[in-house]
Every structure is written in structure tokens, then in C-alpha cells.
Amino acid sequence: MESQQAIVVGAGIGGLTAATALAQRGWSVRLYERDTEIRAIGAGIYMWGNGLTVLELLGLYDDATVGAHVGPVLESRDHRNRTVESIPINGPGKARVYTIMRDRLIATLLAGAEKAGVEVVTGVEAVAADPSGTLRLADGSRDQADLIVAADGVNSRIRDSVGLLKLRRRLSQGATRLTVPREEGFVAPEDDGKYIEYFKDRRRVLYTPSSATSLYVALVTDQADRAGRQVPVDTASWTRSFPHLAKLLGALDCVPARWDTFEYIKLRAWSEGRVAVLGDAAHAQPPYLGQGGGCAMMNALGLANALAASNAPVPQRLAAWETAERPTIEHTQDWSYRLRLLNLIPDGPRSPFLRLTNEIAALGKSRLRAALTVPTIR
Numbered sequence: 001m002e003s004q005q006a007i008v009v010g011a012g013i014g015g016l017t018a019a020t021a022l023a024q025r026g027w028s029v030r031l032y033e034r035d036t037e038i039r040a041i042g043a044g045i046y047m048w049g050n051g052l053t054v055l056e057l058l059g060l061y062d063d064a065t066v067g068a069h070v071g072p073v074l075e076s077r078d079h080r081n082r083t084v085e086s087i088p089i090n091g092p093g094k095a096r097v098y099t100i101m102r103d104r105l106i107a108t109l110l111a112g113a114e115k116a117g118v119e120v121v122t123g124v125e126a127v128a129a130d131p132s133g134t135l136r137l138a139d140g141s142r143d144q145a146d147l148i149v150a151a152d153g154v155n156s157r158i159r160d161s162v163g164l165l166k167l168r169r170r171l172s173q174g175a176t177r178l179t180v181p182r183e184e185g186f187v188a189p190e191d192d193g194k195y196i197e198y199f200k201d202r203r204r205v206l207y208t209p210s211s212a213t214s215l216y217v218a219l220v221t222d223q224a225d226r227a228g229r230q231v232p233v234d235t236a237s238w239t240r241s242f243p244h245l246a247k248l249l250g251a252l253d254c255v256p257a258r259w260d261t262f263e264y265i266k267l268r269a270w271s272e273g274r275v276a277v278l279g280d281a282a283h284a285q286p287p288y289l290g291q292g293g294g295c296a297m298m299n300a301l302g303l304a305n306a307l308a309a310s311n312a313p314v315p316q317r318l319a320a321w322e323t324a325e326r327p328t329i330e331h332t333q334d335w336s337y338r339l340r341l342l343n344l345i346p347d348g349p350r351s352p353f354l355r356l357t358n359e360i361a362a363l364g365k366s367r368l369r370a371a372l373t374v375p376t377i378r
């Protein structure tokens with residue numbers, strides 16, 4: 001039987017996962033990426049159990065996790081550097097969460113796609129799709145397939161061309177991300193391998209070892225905090241907020257950095273005819289759970305599984321995919337959205353609030369549902 005044709009738009013975490021999973025299930029896949037090179041921003045990424053399971057099922061886990069950091073605990077610290085929330089991880093019966101350098105993750109996914117036979121075409125921008133399966137490219141040419149997967153990020157042109165957007169909210173917060181070599185004295189010796197989030201006023205510092213030698217740092221603040229969102233980082237301003245992190249913050253001076261404003265996106269449906277949308281294009285979320293990439297991967301594999309599960313017409317299989325995956329993804333997305341409020345609570349009341357959430361097990365379990373379960377993945 002002739003294989004079915006799929007076009008994937010976007011070579012980010014979601015698009016590469018979808019392309020690989022489809023190709024591994026017998027689809028003939030072409031992937032278009034707008035940039036001339038496929039690469040990630042230089043930062044780390046938290047990969048929870050769901051993302052790690054997807055990597056295992058694609059046969060890419062060993063390569064993706066070379067040099068990954070496996071922390072013992074996730075901690076939140078209040079404005080006086082006191083631990084107010086502590087979630088043990090990576091032990092027996094605990095949630096799995098590793099940190100990986102993004103460039104390693106993307107390179108591994110790309111190698112997996114190529115090995116599975118995906119035709120990767122760079123330097124080509126897609127501008128619109130038709131529900132019948134026609135894709136229009138920026139040079140005016142067209143391509144046609146049984147399935148089009150739009151994984152072209154928050155500003156997805158493909159999603160918008162088929163009119164699927166229901167809600168797009170630019171949050172009042174964002175983050176600067178950077179990577180620096182790990183050094184002694186950034187934190188106390190007993191904290192060195194932990195993942196730690198420090199709170200002060202409306203700012204947060206995320207301390208994330210992401211390999212034996214590199215440290216991923218995210219500086220989260222309001223869009224309106226001009227000194228706080230400045231790139232290169234205004235280290236003096238951040239040190240005034242977190243004097244106990246002076247050595248670490250001082251090391252961020254002149255390091256290449258990138259500011260991103262957080263977004264929250266909902267669609268009226270995840271597909272229209274033969275066009276499916278996933279990843280940030282469909283369900284962007286603020287990164288407070290470190291789940292945007294994990295959800296994109298989970299959903300991409302869920303899509304390939306739903307398509308492989310029957311011979312029904314593609315639109316029907318896409319509807320089955322959405323029914324299966326949407327509740328868990330949106331549950332996670334909504335938790336991430338709620339967690340933005342932690343930035344808005346003043347220092348005083350925030351600490352008891354964080355302690356309380358730490359103590360209510362059901363709350364923690366609900367928050368981490370996507371990370372703890374791997375719903376329809378087979």
C-alpha cells in the first residue's frame with residue numbers, strides 16, 4: 001500500500017517529534033523550516049516524565065540525555081532565602097525531571113527525524129494552508145498532502161490561515177534566559193545540584209544545573225520592569241533584589257541572553273479538515289511548570305498514535321486525537337497559567353501560601369498531572 005503523505009511546518013520540539021513519530025509509523029513526511037539552520041536557543045530545558053517517555057518511545061532517550069543533569073529536588077525559596085516548598089524528584093515513586101541543553105534535544109530530535117526518513121527542508125516559509133491539505137509557501141508555490149501538521153510556534157501563520165485561534169493572551173510577565181559555566185560559590189555547596197526558584201517581589205531567579213559544567217538561569221519578571229528585562233542583564237539591579245546570589249548574578253554580565261514574553265493560547269479546535277495544529281501554536285503556556293515542550297512532544301506522539309489507530313478519514317482521526325489529548329494538555333496549561341499569580345502576591349503572604357501548596361498532596365498531584373501520567377501514549 002502506498003504510504004500516506006504528511007507535511008510538518010516548523011522544526012521546533014513539537015514539529016520534529018511529530019515528523020519522527022509519523023515517519024516511524026509509515027508516513028512519508030516532509031518538514032519545512034523557515035530558518036536556514038535548525039537550532040535551539042542556548043539554554044536548558046526541564047524534561048519531565050512525559051517528555052522523557054516520548055523520547056524513550058521514539059528511541060531517542062539515550063542520545064537526548066547524554067550529559068543531562070538529574071537533580072534531587074525542586075525548591076522554592078522566599079525573599080529571605082528560606083525554603084518554602086520542596087518537591088523531591090527522581091527517586092523511587094517520585095516524578096522524573098531531568099534538565100537537558102536545548103541544543104542537544106533539538107539535535108537529537110533532528111537526527112531521529114532524518115533516521116526515520118523525514119525529508120527536512122530548511123529556509124522555506126509556509127504562509128497558509130487549506131483544510132483540503134494544500135500548503136502555500138512564501139515563494140508562491142504549493143505543496144499537497146493527506147495531512148498538514150502546523151507546529152510553527154506562537155505566531156503560527158498556518159493556524160491563523162485556517163481560523164482556529166480562539167484566545168491569545170500576552171502575559172504581563174516574561175523571562176530572560178542564559179547559560180553560564182557552573183562555578184563554586186554560586187549557591188551554598190549543599191544546594192549545588194538542586195533546581196531552585198528564588199522569589200523576591202515580582203521577580204524570580206531560576207537556578208538550573210543543566211549538565212556537569214553548565215548552568216541554565218532564567219530571570220522572570222514583569223514586562224513593565226525595564227531594568228529587570230534588560231538584555232544584556234542589568235546585574236546590579238538583579239543583585240539588589242537577590243544579594244545572596246551576587247556571585248551568580250555577577251556572572252551573567254555580557255552573557256548572550258534572550259527575553260521572551262509569556263503567552264497563553266487556546267484554539268476553538270485543534271484541527272480543520274486535514275490541518276492539525278500542535279505545540280505552542282495550539283497550546284502555548286507560561287513556563288511555570290516547565291511543560292510547554294513536554295506537552296508539545298506528548299501531543300505530537302498522541303497525534304501519530306491516533307492516526308495509526310484506524311483507517312477512518314483523516315479529519316475523523318484528528319478529532320479522536322483531540323478528544324484523547326486535549327483534557328490533560330489543557331489541565332496542565334491552565335495550572336501553568338494560574339501559577340503566574342505567585343509573582344503578583346507580595347513576599348509576606350506568598351511564603352505561607354507556598355508552604356500550604358507543598359503540604360496538600362492532591363494539589364501537587366493535580367499540578368503535575370501531565371508530568372506524572374502519559375495518557376494515550378503507547
Ligand SMILES: Cc1cc2nc3c(=O)[nH]c(=O)nc-3n(C[C@H](O)[C@H](O)[C@H](O)COP(=O)(O)OP(=O)(O)OC[C@H]3O[C@@H](n4cnc5c(N)ncnc54)[C@H](O)[C@@H]3O)c2cc1C
Binds near residue numbers: 009281287
Ligand atoms: C522562558 C521559557 C522557558 C521554558 N522552559 C521550558 C521547560 O523547562 N520545559 C518545557 O517543556 N518547556 C519550556 N518552555 C516551553 C517550550 O520552549 C515551548 O513550549 C516549545 O519550545 C514549543 O515548541 P514548538 O515546536 O511548538 O514551537 P517553536 O519552538 O516555537 O518552534 C516553531 C518552529 O517553527 C518555525 N516556523 C515558524 N513559522 C514558520 C513558518 N511560517 N514556516 C516554516 N517554519 C516556521 C520556527 O522557526 C521554529 O523553528 C519554556 C518557554 C519559555 C518562553
